[in-house]
Amino acid sequence: MAATVMSERGRKLLRDFPALGALHEHDRKGIEGLIGLVERAAEYNRDVALPRALELDERMEREPDYFDWEMMREACKYRFFSLAIPEVLGGLANKYMVTGMALVVEELCSACGGIGLAIAAHSLGVAPLIASGAMAHWETVLHEIVEEEKKGNPVLMAYAITEPSAGTDVEEPEFLAVARIGLEAKRVKGGYRVNGRKCFISGGSEAKYITMTAATDRSRPLETWTTFLVERGMEGFSTPRVELKMGQRACHAAELLFEDVFIPHSHVLGYEGDGIANGILIIMAASRGPVGAIATGIARGAFEHFLAWAREPANGKKPIDEDRIRMALADMYAVLEENRGLYLGHSLGGDALFRNAFTHPLFLSAFMIPRRIRASKPYASLLNSYYGKGLVNILFRYFIKDEDATDMLAKASLAKFACADNAMALVSRALELMGTTPSPQRRWVEKAYRDVKLTQIYEGTNQLNRLALYNTEIAGTLKVEIPGPFKKGVR
Amino acid sequence: MARLPEFREEQEYRILRDSAASFAADVLAPQAEELDLQPAPWRVKKALAKADELGMLSALVPEEKGGGGLDDYAFCVALEEIAVEEAGVAVALLAHNAALLPAALGEFEGLITGVGEESYPACLAFPGEVALREGKVNARVPFAFNADGCPFITLIPTQEAGTRAVTVRSDAAGVSIEAEAYPLGLRAARPGALKMEGAEPSNLISGGDMLGAVERALFLGLSAVAVGIIRNALRKAYAYARERYQAGKMIIEHQQMRIFLAEMLAGVEEGRSLTRESCSSRELAPAVTAWMRNTARAVQAATDGVQIHGGYGYMRDYGMERLMRDAKYCQMYPTTSQEALLRLLDIYETG
Structure with a gap:
């Protein structure tokens, strides 16, 4: 993030966020980089999000399967899909990654909660790849996201934890221990065989890569909770339906179906059994x-x-x-x-x-x-x-x-x-x-x-x-x- | 077996309650989702035609004038039961009856438009600016239920000696109706905006304070509809809480969720009492109070109901999110809660 010349809006942002105003005195370049991000989000709102928000929301009530790829292609110009990818990999995430993310989503969601979510859900999908330190995939998956983004092609990720019979349960160790888990990734030679469903996955139907947490033994979900990388195109993996939501419709909530999907060992992020920490709590x-x-x-x-x-x-x-x-x-x-x-x-x-x-x-x-x-x-x-x-x-x-x-x-x-x-x-x-x-x-x-x-x-x-x-x-x-x-x- | 505490009421109301409940369960419940997602005029009309068997299409018109002759409380009882399944239809019936009210109360020549003929749902053009000049109607009404697709409209002109209300056919020259582009809730009551320029009235009605009567009916009716929504939220959320396992036990066993449900139960109790009390008074203030309180309770109950359902509550399939949208419109019409509050003080001051 290069330092920008402070516009009037930038100065107003520093007044709006006194904490940033105070930091600005110590770290001019870093904070101005953040201000630049927010200004870009405001520009995206003006040119892309606001003109379509109401119409898109209404259309997706009539056609829940519709997805507006154009708004995502436009988002590439603003590099919103690199927000959580470290600078060393060509992304925008620097020492203010979380703050940058938060400021950008506030700005985007002020125009449309659904469009903001569609963009933010991608970074949520990226997060477990980073947090698990799965560097083996950084040079392939994250590199692809950054390079394709430059060409205007959104390569999207999503994050899948919720199951039809366990939503809240999978987010808290104490509950996960007693959760009724339906999906299982059974250990087989060379990797895992996955059967079951995930539901309400934001951006799940558009994502090329999905970071997913799952039990390798359904009877011991807490101990065997594991983070996986799922790729669209894996045999037996599909996204059969999306929900008709009350709001935030511009971003699909999708069901993911796993029918005997083989996930190789290389696609385990971190170790088997680390999922509650690196796949849930840190995320x-x-x-x-x-x-x-x-x-x-x-x-x-x-x-x-x-x-x-x-x-x-x-x-x-x-x-x-x-x-x-x-x-x-x-x-x-x-x-x-x-x-x-x-x-x-x-x-x-x-x-x-x-x-x-x-x-x-x-x-x-x-x-x-x-x-x-x-x-x-x-x-x-x-x-x-x-x-x-x-x-x-x-x-x-x-x-x-x-x-x-x-x-x-x-x-x-x-x-x-x-x-x-x-x-x-x-x-x-x-x-x-x-x-x-x-x-x-x-x-x-x-x-x-x-x-x-x-x-x-x-x-x-x-x-x-x-x-x-x-x-x-x-x-x-x-x-x-x-x-x-x-x-x-x-x- | 979960049940609501017995609410003491006379036999006649209990009988009406039962028949309204069966109508709602048999006719409305199976098509509740369609009435929200695609409330086509034919579908709404068909549902309302069935409600006529309960006398609901002329409920507040006295029997001697050919109506159903229900008293205010009986009307509220029926609305509450109907709203338990579909609040939009309940509000369509309320708006229709409020539109017939001036004719029921006042005097005019000829037949009441809408009674005894297939002429529903009528629209009550309120609130808005309505003027009667040289026998022609000029009006601007930004939001009224049943506006879209109504056969006739009742308007209450301001400052017109003699005539207290008029009806205008919706196909009369000078009438234009614009459907609300994308209503948040209560979609079966097809809201819209009305404009009239020099429209010819079909009935000129004289009589007492039509405005007060109509307002009171709306406040009372919406209070009852709000109670119906709370009951629906309670019923759905309770059933879900009993079948969904969460954190080692059923949701119903989680104390915080029990508090949400108990609040709904308290809302039904309080709401029914307030509605009943305000029906027994001819004054506006109790009705305003019941409306403010019950609709706020309904919004909270629906929001909590969605929360108890978690992600499922947010999805159309479970029918829970609809209540959040319906309840909110009950709170936003015919006035805002703060304006209603200020009204209460005005009434207090002017006696």
């Missing part, structure tokens, strides 16, 4: 904050339309001239500020944690090896070997400490449920105050009302997130354990 610790940003973005969009409504004259007077509307606007503004504080508190903390890994000379030195070698099969087999994975594990444990990861999970869960509840209340109140007014703004706020509800559900229901905060911060019973070398699991 949640990174992603729940940005979900708070999605909620904040949708609420901000509703606030802006509400404000525009309040300024429109109706029957010779403007709602904004009324005291009660001004009070409501102030309340909503306060909620948005509070939300931003919550999700930034998480994302800046998260960046401080990941920064240790991604900017460390030891990490960077691995990329001094010529790409020709890094992309070669023997190198990949080395990284994929028992000892190769062990070495990556040692490094991860060195860079990221358990207590920091636990702290991040706590902050992420807090930001997620608090932002989502605040946002739901804000949007609901905006509609309540507008009534069935004839303004064109109402349609946008009604859409926000449908869109925002999902933020209370996905990435763990808000009840589960409350529990995660309680268990980590208050009771101290939930600890994230970064998978160590040659330890635990079923191996």
Whole structure:
């Protein structure tokens, strides 16, 4: 991310986000890079998202199978599919990866929660590849994403954990231990045979690569939970249906069907049995904050339309001239500020944690090896070997400490449920105050009302997130354990 | 066996409750999804025609004028039961009956348009600007239920001595109706915007305070519809909570989920009492209060109901998200809750 010349909007962003304003004094280039990202997202909104959001939402109620590839191709120009890919691999993720992600999704979701989700779901799919340290796939999958993006071809990823009979259960170790798991990846010669279904997978029907967590023994899901890389085209793998959702429709929620799908050993991310840590908890610790940003973005969009409504004259007077509307606007503004504080508190903390890994000379030195070698099969087999994975594990444990990861999970869960509840209340109140007014703004706020509800559900229901905060911060019973070398699991 | 606490009411209401419930279960429940997703006029009309067997197409018109002759509470009882299955149809019936109300209460020459003929659902053009000048109607009504596809419209002009309400056929010259492009909820009640320029009325109705009567009917009716929505949310969420395993036990065994469900139950109790109480008063204030309270409860119940269902609640197939959308429109019409609150104080001040 190159430093940009500060525009007026950039300066306003620094005022809007006081935490960034303070950091700007110490790290001009880094923060201006973030501002640049938000400005690009705003440009995408103006040119791509806003002109199609309402029509697309309505169309996808009539044709739930339709997908707007054009908006994704346009997103390539803005490089939104490289947000979670480290700079050394040609991506945009630097020491502000999580914060950048959060700021961009807030901006995108202020225009359309569905389009924002379609873009963000891809990075969520990328995250387990990064977090598991599965470097063997970085040079192939991530490289392909970056290179194709430059040509305007979106190569998408998705992240699959939810099963028809277990949603919340797969996001918390205590629950996973007693979950009724339907999908199983049975160990066979050379890899695993997968049978079963995943459901509600955001972007699952469009993704070329899917990071998936699954049990290798259904009777012991917690101990055998494992992260896999699934490729479209694997025999027996299909995405038979998408849901008709209340909102955020621009992004499909897909069912994934596995009928005797063979996944080779090379496609296990991390070790078998590491899934709860590297496939769930670390991902949640990174992603729940940005979900708070999605909620904040949708609420901000509703606030802006509400404000525009309040300024429109109706029957010779403007709602904004009324005291009660001004009070409501102030309340909503306060909620948005509070939300931003919550999700930034998480994302800046998260960046401080990941920064240790991604900017460390030891990490960077691995990329001094010529790409020709890094992309070669023997190198990949080395990284994929028992000892190769062990070495990556040692490094991860060195860079990221358990207590920091636990702290991040706590902050992420807090930001997620608090932002989502605040946002739901804000949007609901905006509609309540507008009534069935004839303004064109109402349609946008009604859409926000449908869109925002999902933020209370996905990435763990808000009840589960409350529990995660309680268990980590208050009771101290939930600890994230970064998978160590040659330890635990079923191996 | 889960059951709602007995709500004490006279035999006649209980009988009506039962027949409305069977109508809703037999006629509306099987097509609830279509009535939301594709509420074609023929489908809505067919459902309403069946409701006529309960006297619901002229419920508030006295029997001597050829109507169903239900009292306010009986009408609310039927609406609540219908809304348990399909709130959109309940609101279509409410708007239709509110549109017939001026004719039922007032005096005019000729026959009431809409009673005893196939002329439904009628539209009540309210709230909006309506003026009667030199015998012609000029009006601008931004949002009214049943507007799209109605045969006739009832309007209540402001400041017109003698005439208190008029009806206008929707095919009369100067009438234009624009369907709401994409209604959030209550889609079977086909909302839309109305404009009239120099339209010829078919009935001129004189009488008492039509506006107050119509408003009161809307507030009461929507309070009852809101209770129906809460009941539907409770029923669906409770059934789901009993069949879905989560975190080592059934959802129903999770305390926080029990609190959500208990809130819904409290909402039904409170909602019914408020509705019943406000029916027994001729004043507007109790009806306004019941509407504010019940619709807010309904929005919360529907939102919590979706939450109990988790991801499934957000998907169309489970019929839960529809309640969130329907409940919200009940809260947004005919006025906003804050304007209603201010109205309450106005009523207090002016006596």
